[in-house]
């Protein structure tokens with residue numbers, strides 16, 4: 001997981017790149033505030049596991065928001 005400078009808007013936890021990408025994908029591509037996976041799960045009333053699986057799906061689909069390799 002790649003850490004970033006961004007923090008979750010709700011809980012303040014440091015975010016990973018995938019969480020930022022997921023926020024963009026699920027909420028708004030132009031989002032400037034991001035949520036961690038736990039807060040996203042609560043927001044959408046789904047399990048964390050569902051979102052982890054979503055990240056994998058988006059990555060497999062070749063979504064450019066999700067990096068395949070560490071930078």
Ligand SMILES: [Zn+2]
Nearest residue numbers: 008011036039
């Ligand atoms: Zn959070």
